[in-house]
Amino acid sequence: MSRGRRIGATFRAALRAFVRRKTAVFFTFFFPVLLILIFGALVGTRPTGGGLFAREPAFYIPGYLAVVVVFTPLSRVGSTIARHRDGNRFEKLATTPLRRWEWLLAHTLVNVAIIGLAGLLLFVLVIAVTGATVVVGPALLALVPLVVVGVALFCGLGAILGRLADSQDGVIAASNSVALPVWVLSETFVPPSMLPAWFRPVTAFSPLTYFSRGVRTAAAGGDPTAPLLVLAALAAAFFAVGAAAVPRTE
Amino acid sequence: MTQGERHEREPLPRPPREPSGMAEAEALVAEDVRRQYGDVVALDGVSLSIPEGEVFGLVGPNGAGKTTLVRALTGTTRCEGTVRVLGVQPADVDDARVGLLPQSFHPADRLTARELVTYYAGLYDESRSVTGVLDDVGLSEDADTWYENLSGGQQRRACVGTALVNDPDVLFLDEPTTGIDPAGRRSLWRLIDDLAAGGTTVLLTSHSMSEVERLADRVGLLRDGRLVAVGSPESLIADHGGDSRLVVDAASPADREALAAALDAEVTEHDGRLAVRDVALADVGDVVSRLEAAGVDVESFEWSEPDLSDVYLRLTGESFVPTDVDAHPGVEREVEG
Numbered sequence: 001m002s003r004g005r006r007i008g009a010t011f012r013a014a015l016r017a018f019v020r021r022k023t024a025v026f027f028t029f030f031f032p033v034l035l036i037l038i039f040g041a042l043v044g045t046r047p048t049g050g051g052l053f054a055r056e057p058a059f060y061i062p063g064y065l066a067v068v069v070v071f072t073p074l075s076r077v078g079s080t081i082a083r084h085r086d087g088n089r090f091e092k093l094a095t096t097p098l099r100r101w102e103w104l105l106a107h108t109l110v111n112v113a114i115i116g117l118a119g120l121l122l123f124v125l126v127i128a129v130t131g132a133t134v135v136v137g138p139a140l141l142a143l144v145p146l147v148v149v150g151v152a153l154f155c156g157l158g159a160i161l162g163r164l165a166d167s168q169d170g171v172i173a174a175s176n177s178v179a180l181p182v183w184v185l186s187e188t189f190v191p192p193s194m195l196p197a198w199f200r201p202v203t204a205f206s207p208l209t210y211f212s213r214g215v216r217t218a219a220a221g222g223d224p225t226a227p228l229l230v231l232a233a234l235a236a237a238f239f240a241v242g243a244a245a246v247p248r249t250e
Numbered sequence: 251m252t253q254g255e256r257h258e259r260e261p262l263p264r265p266p267r268e269p270s271g272m273a274e275a276e277a278l279v280a281e282d283v284r285r286q287y288g289d290v291v292a293l294d295g296v297s298l299s300i301p302e303g304e305v306f307g308l309v310g311p312n313g314a315g316k317t318t319l320v321r322a323l324t325g326t327t328r329c330e331g332t333v334r335v336l337g338v339q340p341a342d343v344d345d346a347r348v349g350l351l352p353q354s355f356h357p358a359d360r361l362t363a364r365e366l367v368t369y370y371a372g373l374y375d376e377s378r379s380v381t382g383v384l385d386d387v388g389l390s391e392d393a394d395t396w397y398e399n400l401s402g403g404q405q406r407r408a409c410v411g412t413a414l415v416n417d418p419d420v421l422f423l424d425e426p427t428t429g430i431d432p433a434g435r436r437s438l439w440r441l442i443d444d445l446a447a448g449g450t451t452v453l454l455t456s457h458s459m460s461e462v463e464r465l466a467d468r469v470g471l472l473r474d475g476r477l478v479a480v481g482s483p484e485s486l487i488a489d490h491g492g493d494s495r496l497v498v499d500a501a502s503p504a505d506r507e508a509l510a511a512a513l514d515a516e517v518t519e520h521d522g523r524l525a526v527r528d529v530a531l532a533d534v535g536d537v538v539s540r541l542e543a544a545g546v547d548v549e550s551f552e553w554s555e556p557d558l559s560d561v562y563l564r565l566t567g568e569s570f571v572p573t574d575v576d577a578h579p580g581v582e583r584e585v586e587g
Contacts, residue, residue: 002375009369010369016361087354089355091350091352092352093373095325095345095350096416097374098373
């Protein structure tokens with residue numbers, strides 16, 4: 001009960017603090033929408049013409065969703081940690097019953113709520129704008145745990161970056177440097193067949209690869225259990241390391 | 251403290267505290283505590299014991315180690331030596347019994363004062379009424395204003411509120427009144443008095459000597475990571491404060507040597523102001539008369555007893571020469587000449 005109270009209090013405070021930053025809220029939703037409009041509507045897909053969009057529209061659903069699943073938690077959790085550190089908030093929290101993993105869980109839940117909404121918006125837009133087709137059925141519900149687990153994973157990674165970077169600027173630079181290659185090279189926008197043969201095994205080391213595989217499988221009506229389990233195991237590991245990385249002292 | 255920096259005026263008298271009638275246990279203990287950051291020694295063998303219910307003031311120059319000592323006692327920094335809070339190591343203490351206001355604490359700025367205090371209240375199984383805490387820190391009327399829209403003093407009071415919300419037995423306040431106006435400061439002083447009267451142990455750091463003199467049962471002075479003096483304000487002033495001082499604003503130039511001979515006392519001069527030490531209050535009129543007889547056109551003068559600022563300056567080795575009539579603290583009397 002008391003643990004739930006602590007996590008709930010932190011969740012409410014963090015959610016309020018976020019939604020009152022109108023610019024942050026706007027761009028959290030606007031950035032992925034902009035990407036869909038550019039890549040989905042303006043560039044479009046050329047399934048037979050090669051180039052960047054060589055596959056059918058549905059192939060790119062994980063890539064669009066990954067925009068919010070990767071970028072948003074990485075930058076938000078990382079910069080939140082930097083702000084907390086700059087304001088000596090962790091020093092104060094260290095003298096309260098709140099534990100580091102509880103703090104990270106509360107902020108992860110905030111990200112799940114925000115990214116869940118953004119992801120839903122993206123999903124609808126991808127279908128409407130790009131003409132991607134999905135198999136509507138029970139498997140599609142697996143998108144929910146895939147997004148939740150993916151967000152938790154990248155919240156953990158964001159906490160690690162927040163700990164390692166010494167400023168908010170550093171967090172933003174680090175999160176972009178990590179997120180961009182992960183986003184592009186995890187079977188999202190670039191099909192493995194387009195990568196050099198020697199590099200293809202490397203994509204298996206990216207957690208986002210399992211998110212992509214899971215989303216693609218679920219959208220096609222298949223069983224995404226295997227990639228979801230791998231993603232969940234990785235998320236648990238990243239969350240644990242991220243929770244340990246949340247600063248407790250100066 | 252640097253030359254020319256203004257001190258505060260006379261602190262309000264400290265209200266008497268009723269003895270609890272119980273044997274005093276040690277709320278905070280530090281034994282030979284050391285902390286080093288690279289080559290910089292922040293704490294160099296600090297030993298300290300603070301009984302329950304005491305208000306302990308920690309003073310010292312910037313970089314003396316005050317905040318590091320607070321962090322060592324709260325367990326938020328690693329250190330060598332022994333630290334005990336309420337009889338156990340900081341890591342083992344019941345978090346609900348400790349409150350902390352860190353130095354330079356900046357909470358989320360898009361929360362109202364009420365939401366901020368509510369958040370910290372939510373971290374404890376049992377907490378004080380949020381409305382009561384806001385009343386105590388004088389923020390009832392602005393409770394629903396975003397933190398970023400509060401004045402600096404109101405922000406600091408909101409932060410103090412977050413440290414009180416769990417009704418702690420031991421309260422660490424690292425420069426709690428920084429940026430607070432005099433009225434707000436005195437309001438917080440009364441609050442700390444009330445907490446102390448209720449048995450809360452308070453460790454307070456401050457650069458305001460009048461604040462510490464007003465609030466603290468005992469004062470510890472840190473210099474270069476070492477605790478160079480500990481005692482009640484009165485005992486520290488008696489032991490280290492030095493003599494009373496008469497500072498004279500002279501319209502005409504004075505021959506310091508001649509005055510020293512005439513007064514049979516040491517006279518120092520700075521920017522046209524003359525300072526004479528060890529002058530009894532009853533002798534002030536006589537001294538001024540002798541100054542005027544010696545050809546000094548006295549515009550105004552100020553007599554002051556030694557206080558904690560003098561102790562601070564003497565023990566920290568920092569120099570201070572008064573340059574205006576507000577510069578020296580203590581009991582002041584100023585007469586237009």
